[in-house]
Amino acid sequence: MIEFSNFQDKKHCCFNLQSSLYKRYIKYFLENENDSMDVSDIRTNWHIENSWIKKTTQDGDNKAEKLEVCLTVMRKSTTLAVELTLPVLISALILLIAPFFGKFKQQIQVKMFALLLQFMSFQFMAEKTPQLGFGDTIPKIYIFYAFTIGMTVISLIATVIIAAMSRIKRKVPPAHRYTLLASVLNANLCCGSEDEPVTDGTSTKDATADWVQIHSALNNITSTVTMIVYVIGAIIIAF
Structure with a gap:
């Protein structure tokens, strides 16, 4: 059984020593009658947590003896930790840098690729994963996967909605204070930006350009908040 909480490979095995030809003629003698077994001289990269040996009978025959030896060992599985964490870390990195790819279309494509990689x-x-699950405990790697996928979906939905809103043609220009605020945010957040529509001085096209920049600023704010929440959540899950 693999322990996903600490990426440890845990195994429990038992084997029997018995004679099939001379069942009643072979006797076993134990140095310690308390079922304990000395494993101090065993050289292995596995950590032996528990071990015992006991003498029993074969198939209910009191004159036929057998030895039952059981071991519980554990080993740190570093390879498994890399295999499970590296893909989701790469996809998480793609999610964090998605806003820096520029336009809404590129951001949506990058986030969809990150979501595909996460799935x-x-x-x-x-x-x-064991077929019977992990019981009442939920490994941290599962929580991290679920949190990463959830944040990616939320970020993707937010960008799609804002991109759809930016394509709506509006004839009424936004309030001037909103335009100034959007310009300040787009200049300082250093995230994605949209190309301003070509204007010829008409109020309709000028208003469209202003609304596009406002939606771009809104997407930058959403992306920044998403990155901050994701980093904080990942730290909380890790520690």
């Missing part, structure tokens, strides 16, 4: 990574992790 593929989650499917890979699900294949390694």
Whole structure:
């Protein structure tokens, strides 16, 4: 069984020593009668958590003895940790840098690619999950995957909605204070930006350009808040 909480590979095995030809003629003698077993001389990269050995009978025959030896060992699985965390970390990085790709269209495409990579990574992790699950405990890697996918979906939906709103033709220009605020935000947040429509001095096209910049600023604010929330949430989950 693989322990996903700390990426440890835990195994429990038992085996029997018995004779099938001379069942009643072979006797076993234990140095310690308390079922304990000395494993101090065993050289292995596995950590032996528990071990015991006991003498029992074969198939209810009191004169036929057998030895039952059981071990519980654990090993740190660094390779598994890399396999499970690296894909989602890459997709999380793509999510964080998506706003810097420029226009709404590019941002949506990058976030959809990040979401696809996250689903593929989650499917890979699900294949390694025990069929009976983990009981009452939820590994941190599962919480991190769910949190990353959730934040990606929220960010993608927000960008799609703002992009759709920016395509609406408006004849009424926005309030001047909103235009100034959008210009300040777009100049300082250093995230995505939209090309201003070509204007010929008419009020309709000038208003469209102003509304596009306002929606671009709104998307920059949403992306910044998403990045801050994701980083804080990832730190809380990790520690």
